[in-house]
Amino acid sequence: MSTPKILILGAGYGGLLTTLQLQKKLNYNEAEVTLVNKHNYHYITTWLHEPAAGTASADHARVDLDRIIDEDKVNFIKGTVQSIQPEEQTVTLASGEILSYDYLVIGLGSEPETFGIEGLKEHAFSIRSINAVRNIREHISYMFSKFKNEPHRTDYVTFVVGGAGFTGIEFCGELGDRLPELCAEFDVDPSVVKVYCIEAAPTALPGFDPELVSYAMDVLGKKGIEFKIGTPIKQCTPDGVLLATGEEIKTKTVIWAAGVRGNSIVENAGFEVMRGRVKVDEYLRAPGYENVFVVGDCALIFNEEGRPYPPTAQIAVQEGEALGENLVALIRQEPVQKFTPHLQGTLASLGKGEGIGQVGGKKVFGSTAAMLKKASDLRYLYKIGGIGLALKKVKL
Numbered sequence: 001m002s003t004p005k006i007l008i009l010g011a012g013y014g015g016l017l018t019t020l021q022l023q024k025k026l027n028y029n030e031a032e033v034t035l036v037n038k039h040n041y042h043y044i045t046t047w048l049h050e051p052a053a054g055t056a057s058a059d060h061a062r063v064d065l066d067r068i069i070d071e072d073k074v075n076f077i078k079g080t081v082q083s084i085q086p087e088e089q090t091v092t093l094a095s096g097e098i099l100s101y102d103y104l105v106i107g108l109g110s111e112p113e114t115f116g117i118e119g120l121k122e123h124a125f126s127i128r129s130i131n132a133v134r135n136i137r138e139h140i141s142y143m144f145s146k147f148k149n150e151p152h153r154t155d156y157v158t159f160v161v162g163g164a165g166f167t168g169i170e171f172c173g174e175l176g177d178r179l180p181e182l183c184a185e186f187d188v189d190p191s192v193v194k195v196y197c198i199e200a201a202p203t204a205l206p207g208f209d210p211e212l213v214s215y216a217m218d219v220l221g222k223k224g225i226e227f228k229i230g231t232p233i234k235q236c237t238p239d240g241v242l243l244a245t246g247e248e249i250k251t252k253t254v255i256w257a258a259g260v261r262g263n264s265i266v267e268n269a270g271f272e273v274m275r276g277r278v279k280v281d282e283y284l285r286a287p288g289y290e291n292v293f294v295v296g297d298c299a300l301i302f303n304e305e306g307r308p309y310p311p312t313a314q315i316a317v318q319e320g321e322a323l324g325e326n327l328v329a330l331i332r333q334e335p336v337q338k339f340t341p342h343l344q345g346t347l348a349s350l351g352k353g354e355g356i357g358q359v360g361g362k363k364v365f366g367s368t369a370a371m372l373k374k375a376s377d378l379r380y381l382y383k384i385g386g387i388g389l390a391l392k393k394v395k396l
Helices: 013-025 049-053 130-149 166-185 210-222 264-268 313-331 366-393
Strands: 005-009 032-037 041-043 062-064 074-078 081-085 090-093 098-100 103-106 110-112 158-162 194-199 225-229 233-237 240-243 248-250 253-256 260-262 277-279 292-294 346-349 355-359 362-365
Touching: 005 013, 005 098, 013 032, 013 074, 013 103, 013 313, 013 366, 049 130, 049 166, 062 366, 081 264, 103 313, 130 166, 130 253, 158 166, 158 240, 158 248, 166 194, 166 210, 166 225, 166 346, 210 225, 210 355, 210 362, 260 264, 260 277, 313 366, 346 366, 355 366, 362 366
Parallel strands: 005 032, 005 103, 032 074, 103 292, 158 194, 158 253, 194 225
Antiparallel strands: 041 062, 081 090, 090 098, 110 260, 233 240, 240 248, 346 355, 355 362
16 A cells, blocks of 8 residues: 655645644654645744834744754655645646645645735735845835935835734834834934824724723834724825825835735635635535645634634644644544634734733733743744744744
């Protein structure tokens, strides 16, 4: 009997944790495990707002895969997935290479959801990868240097953050911390610098406790962030944004942080999707396929009330671990377990030493929330790379 082939697409939270679980639980030669990823590193998406604002280096948010993958147990291919052919049980890479599988794990991550806003794709930045955040950081510094030579161009030092969800709020917190340094470095009067956080929903951090939302807006307000809530962006142009109110904000920097959709490769493969995400069954399988599993941003899971769980890192990690266990069980012809997310709480950083969160039904604020977020980050680093990685990466 031939050795079963497990093919994992993407080394984000879901794909990486599936891989690490298989690496830990399978014996040599029990299965042929292949991981395909665009880069030779995994990046910690929940940290990307820091290098984007310039408060941490981009390398801080990345973990080289050769540090955590055992190449005797996992075949790693650095490549870009072009298409999935579920009927043929093959995946085609951009290089033209065709990979076959017995079991497929799709963890290809998300794409920005533009909600049909004209010009957004062309003119806005997005906090979505190591290269993207490097670009944002360089661009912000460049705007300050340009303003020095053209002090009448206040659009150079006006920044628009689209979306007051988690990513938008966390980025605003870091940018608020970075601005005084940039003003000092480029001799710019802080009073001319403007940061607008624009949210279409009637509240910042939709779905979050109102007391925590109010605290977050207060902290960010003190850092100079101006909120425009209940105000959709209608259009994004090379010169700025047009709001639904008719107001135009002149800017050369729009950071879009208002939502994601599943990867278009998944949709193009013919799976049933909602906004690019596959409504998986209780074993994380794609409808109609016993051997195709979906994790992370591409997977859609509903709670008992029929509402979708948000595509968070916490849930993706749990999906990866559970799926790894189930794949081992399938190969050994043992029973598989149903997957149910266990939400351990939610934490958001608001810049240095500040945060908010809901943990175990309790609300946490300020330095307590910031410390809990550090502890959560440490736990994840320890999980994927042991104590060495945790000590190397965590910013105390």
